[in-house]
Amino acid sequence: MQHILIIEDDEDIAEIEQDYLEINQYQTTIASDGLTGRKLLNEQSFDLVILDIMLPGINGFQLLKEIRDRISIPILMVTAKNETVDKIRGLGFGADDYLTKPFDPAELVARVKSHLSRYDRLTNQTVQPSNQDVLNINELSIHKKAWKVYLNEKEIKMANREFELLVFLAENPNIVFSKEQLFEQIWGFDYCGDSATVAVHINRIREKIEKNPSKPAYIETIWGAGYRFNI
Structure with missing residues (x-):
């Protein structure tokens, strides 16, 4: 079962994300602040991260910039503001995708499935190199x-x-x-x-x-x- 880390300080949103993902057969772990999210990423293996921008302790941009060069799994950023500068900044730091609150949880699940499928195709190759x-x-x-x-x-x-x-x-x-x-x-x-x-x-x-x-x-x-x- 693929394991997804949700880094989100809004408990209601985190639980909605968790419910929809678990209904679709994903294992989830929730971190309510950036420091806890960083600790979990250092200690455990995940297949994808859903990362909020506005977080206590360390914000999403800082965390993304810190971890991206050593973690290649898909990272979806979530922003509360529909501002192009935030989206470009997130992508510039290495995010694979972004969603703006409020969003349809079904769309989140669809994005997660798409990125995990693409990542699997890129990394799980059985053909010998030529x-x-x-x-x-x-x-x-x-x-x-x-x-x-x-x-x-x-x-x-x-x-x-x-x-x-x-x-x-x-x-x-x-x-x-x-x-x-x-x-x-x-x-x-x-x-x-x-x-x-x-x-x-x-x-x-x-x-x-x-x-x-x-x-x-x-x-x-x-x-x-x-x-x-x-x-």
Whole structure:
């Protein structure tokens, strides 16, 4: 049974999330503040985290920034305000998705199922690696089946969407893709978001793989057109 950590200080909301998830056969644990959530993440293994932004002790942004580079599981952020800046900030720190309160618990369950399914497909591969499973571009090495990225032989941690976006671009080098094309390819038509999400994730990838993110060598911005992966 997959185990989900709910970090939410509103007891009523946390219990509603827990009830809907457990009805759908997920095991859940609730943390009512950021410090308890951090402690649980250090001590136990979880398959997905639902993380509120406004938390006592340590807020959701701080916790996300602290744990993302060492924890690759899907993280869904929950915000009480429908403000684009909060959503972009959360995605920039490595969140995979976000929901704005109030939300339909059934939508939460659908998002959870989608992210867990995608994560399982990326990580639970039984096929033995082959040369086609590894993309080597200069100092960068992308192991598709192992879901790992190395820069100068040092592993670089990436969130789910960052990895998928990097793989897609690296598999289609020297082609310019618009933000809309990339959004459709990686997030799909049914995702509740917009193409601005792409720019946030591109910036996150650049911070991790580029020697100088302000003058990227791998992922180049083609002004007025989109992005191109150079080899």
